[in-house]
Amino acid sequence: xxxxxxxxxxxxxxxxxxxxxxxxxxxxxxxxxxxxxxxxxxxxxxxxxxxxxxxxxxxxxxxxxxxxxxxxxxxxxxxxxxxxxxxxxxxxxxxxxxxxxxxxxxxxxxxxxxxxxxxxxxxxxxxxxxxxxxxxxxxxxxxxxxxxxxxxxxxxxxxxxxxxxxxxxxxxxxxxxxxxxxxxxxxxxxxxxxxxxxxxxxxxxxxxxxxxxxxxxxxxxxxxxxxxxxxxxxxxxxxxxxxxxxxxx
Numbered sequence: 178x179x180x181x182x183x184x185x186x187x188x189x190x191x192x193x194x195x196x197x198x199x200x201x202x203x204x205x206x207x208x209x210x211x212x213x214x215x216x217x218x219x220x221x222x223x224x225x226x227x228x229x230x231x232x233x234x235x236x237x238x239x240x241x242x243x244x245x246x247x248x249x250x251x252x253x254x255x256x257x258x259x260x261x262x263x264x265x266x267x268x269x270x271x272x273x274x275x276x277x278x279x280x281x282x283x284x285x286x287x288x289x290x291x292x293x294x295x296x297x298x299x300x301x302x303x304x305x306x307x308x309x310x311x312x313x314x315x316x317x318x319x320x321x322x323x324x325x326x327x328x329x330x331x332x333x334x335x336x337x338x339x340x341x342x343x344x345x346x347x348x349x350x351x352x353x354x355x356x357x358x359x360x361x362x363x364x365x366x367x368x369x370x371x372x373x374x375x376x377x378x379x380x381x382x383x384x385x386x387x388x389x390x391x392x393x394x395x396x397x398x399x400x401x402x403x404x405x406x407x408x409x410x411x412x413x414x415x416x417x418x419x420x421x422x423x424x425x426x
Contacts, residue, residue: 186232190242194225214250221246284372285312286398289415291319297396297423299367302326309358309371309381310334314342314351316370321351330366332358363388372398379403382424389426397422 198221202212225242234242286294294316298306304327308316311331321329331353333339342353354361363369369385382402385395401407401422413419 186234187229187238187242190225190228190232190234191221191245194221194228194242195246197221197224218246218250284374284398286316286372287415287417287419288319289413290398290419290421291316293411293413293421294370294396295320295323297368297394297421298324298327304328304367305330305365306368306370307332307361307363307366309361309369310373311342311353312338312372314338314345314353317342317351317353318345318349321349325350328352330354332356332361334358359384364390367393368396369393370396370398373400375400375403385424386426391426393426395424395426 198217201220202217205212222243222245225246226239229238229242230236298304298320306320306327306329308329308331311317311333314331317329317331320327329351331342331351333342333353333355334357336355339353339355346353363385366389369389371381373381378397378400379402382395382405389395397407398421399419402424405424407422408425409423411421411423413421
């Protein structure tokens with residue numbers, strides 16, 4: 178797996194795509210045919226989208242690579258104020274804080290999956306659940322409402338999603354912490370749930386296996402652990418055909 182930050186790979190990918198697109202336009206121009214700038218920009222996006230997966234970018238980067246050149250060109254043509262670029266960048270950084278270094282974008286668990294997670298909770302009263310990378314807190318709110326006898330915790334390191342969750346949990350027994358989930362001790366939890374990306378799964382499973390107690394379960398939304406078959410795979414009846422991978426410790 179490529180260990181370079183995805184944002185650097187994406188920028189390098191765009192540079193290569195721009196070189197190819199403008200280079201091809203120049204070659205065509207030598208024949209007397211002028212290639213319109215919108216066509217060149219669209220070509221750059223298409224080339225970047227095609228090359229991205231070959232350079233190790235996750236699938237969610239493909240549409241970003243496709244539209245980025247056109248978005249930048251439109252912004253330049255509209256002569257938008259410089260502070261707006263900084264504001265948009267800051268907002269994206271606060272939301273997708275983990276996408277660059279940890280290779281973990283923001284994924285949100287849907288309602289159908291919440292209901293299935295509720296069925297996986299311990300039948301006995303009490304117990305602790307943690308959502309590793311809790312996003313906007315929807316999972317915590319839903320489960321805490323369904324199971325008031327349990328403690329529901331979240332850990333989130335992207336600043337804006339953490340702040341939104343903190344505000345949403347006002348008055349709720351659920352709790353969210355700001356920080357790095359690698360530093361969280363999993364031993365108090367009967368259920369550890371995550372919806373991250375393929376990148377951390379092998380190391381995260383090793384952590385769960387080392388720290389979680391016998392009888393507890395580790396649940397991953399959509400992403401399997403390489404080389405470790407799940408004890409159970411639950412297929413959710415939703416639009417994206419979600420799968421929950423369940424390992425029993």
